[in-house]
Amino acid sequence: xxxxxxxxxxxxxxxxxxxxxxxxxxxxxxxxxxxxxxxxxxxxxxxxxxxxxxxxxxxxxxxxxxxxxxxxxxxxxxxxxxxxxxxxxxxxxxxxxxxxxxxxxxxxxxxxxxxxxxxxxxxxxxxxxxxxxxxxxxxxxxxxxxxxxxxxxxxxxxxxxxxxxxxxxxxxxxxxxxxxxxxxxxxxxxxxxxxxxxxxxxxxxxxxxxxxxxxxxxxxxxxxxxxxxxxxxxxxxxxxxxxxxxxxxxxxxxxxxxxxxxxxxxxxxxxxxxxxxxxxxxxxxxxxxxxxxxxxxxxxxxxxxxxxxxxxxxxxxxxxxxxxxxxxxxxxxxxxxxxxxxxxxxxxxxxxxxxxxxxxxxxxxxxxxxxxxxxxxxxxxxxxxxxxxxxxxxxxxxxxxxxxxxxxx
Numbered sequence: 001x002x003x004x005x006x007x008x009x010x011x012x013x014x015x016x017x018x019x020x021x022x023x024x025x026x027x028x029x030x031x032x033x034x035x036x037x038x039x040x041x042x043x044x045x046x047x048x049x050x051x052x053x054x055x056x057x058x059x060x061x062x063x064x065x066x067x068x069x070x071x072x073x074x075x076x077x078x079x080x081x082x083x084x085x086x087x088x089x090x091x092x093x094x095x096x097x098x099x100x101x102x103x104x105x106x107x108x109x110x111x112x113x114x115x116x117x118x119x120x121x122x123x124x125x126x127x128x129x130x131x132x133x134x135x136x137x138x139x140x141x142x143x144x145x146x147x148x149x150x151x152x153x154x155x156x157x158x159x160x161x162x163x164x165x166x167x168x169x170x171x172x173x174x175x176x177x178x179x180x181x182x183x184x185x186x187x188x189x190x191x192x193x194x195x196x197x198x199x200x201x202x203x204x205x206x207x208x209x210x211x212x213x214x215x216x217x218x219x220x221x222x223x224x225x226x227x228x229x230x231x232x233x234x235x236x237x238x239x240x241x242x243x244x245x246x247x248x249x250x251x252x253x254x255x256x257x258x259x260x261x262x263x264x265x266x267x268x269x270x271x272x273x274x275x276x277x278x279x280x281x282x283x284x285x286x287x288x289x290x291x292x293x294x295x296x297x298x299x300x301x302x303x304x305x306x307x308x309x310x311x312x313x314x315x316x317x318x319x320x321x322x323x324x325x326x327x328x329x330x331x332x333x334x335x336x337x338x339x340x341x342x343x344x345x346x347x348x349x350x351x352x353x354x355x356x357x358x359x360x361x362x363x364x365x366x367x368x369x370x371x372x373x374x375x376x377x378x379x380x381x382x383x384x385x386x387x388x389x390x391x392x393x394x395x396x397x398x399x400x401x402x403x404x405x406x407x408x409x
Contacts, residue, residue, distance in 0.1 A: 020148020068119020143269025224380015229352025
């Protein structure tokens with residue numbers, strides 16, 4: 001990448017992070033607007049309708065899962081900036097279609113389509129940001145792009161929730177489509193060209209998927225991070241039905257989530273560059289403690305706000321470390337490693353939202369998803385520990401010499 005002034009570098013990083021803001025809005029806005037989506041598309045706001053509306057979250061997550069590895073493989077030889085701009089065009093179209101689709105079924109299709117470029121964007125934009133930051137600061141480069149997600153949750157998602165409650169959820173998604181369009185213009189103007197990997201090809205990217213550690217780390221992300229989504233997906237009904245606060249309080253609870261995510265992401269990027277193993281193991285332990293606190297105290301107003309803040313902080317502390325870990329176990333295919341991380345994150349999104357909907361539909365209450373998420377996070381911790389144990393054993397395994405083949409007489 002060409003030599004850049006400090007000002008140009010940070011302008012480019014901010015443009016890439018703006019894409020993270022837009023993605024955070026399109027992904028997380030539904031979580032604060034489930035009652036409005038249920039009322040508009042399903043004719044009610046009871047537990048059955050809200051649980052069914054949660055499928056809009058699941059559809060988006062499954063679109064990420066499907067699109068990330070496919071796009072990473074097909075665009076391995078593309079220049080990174082060109083790829084990012086093409087993905088933003090898809091985001092604009094898919095998000096606008098989500099706002100305009102007339103029926104619940106078509107909204108689900110639109111949410112799936114809008115999500116297809118999600119993982120590849122974070123993969124390509126994260127690699128661009130890492131190259132802008134320079135050697136030894138890669139995790140902070142990924143954190144810079146992920147900071148867009150945290151800012152979205154701190155400011156944007158509460159704003160979209162308030163807008164959706166006042167003007168309808170469709171108005172929120174039209175605004176989000178406009179943010180994607182603004183991002184496209186900002187990146188086109190500020191981000192320098194960067195070549196694709198010299199050895200990039202669909203075959204080399206797909207070959208990464210044959211590595212067992214890639215699947216183990218991806219499963220760790222998918223299961224371990226789903227605890228966050230189990231809590232976050234149903235924060236609106238928890239606020240109104242469990243804590244007994246007004247719907248107008250939901251955006252402020254989302255601010256608590258977003259503030260925690262912003263702090264956690266910054267700390268996680270710094271820590272992961274220094275000790276990736278400790279960042280993951282300590283991070284998972286803190287997530288477990290935070291979700292337990294939320295489940296026990298969210299029926300009170302202080303517990304709800306503090307619990308949301310702690311769950312956001314500890315979960316996003318893991319974000320840069322998980323991204324760096326998947327790239328580490330996918331040498332020679334960085335775009336695929338980064339994209340697979342986003343696929344796994346959205347399996348977590350889908351799993352957390354879907355299991356949360358199941359336990360709610362069974363009449364276990366709106367805090368039941370938090371207890372489900374707690375169990376999933378414990379499994380994630382165990383899987384992270386297993387991954388590092390396998391790494392250590394592979395390094396310590398003795399090399400068995402191959403005996404020479406006797407010469408023929």
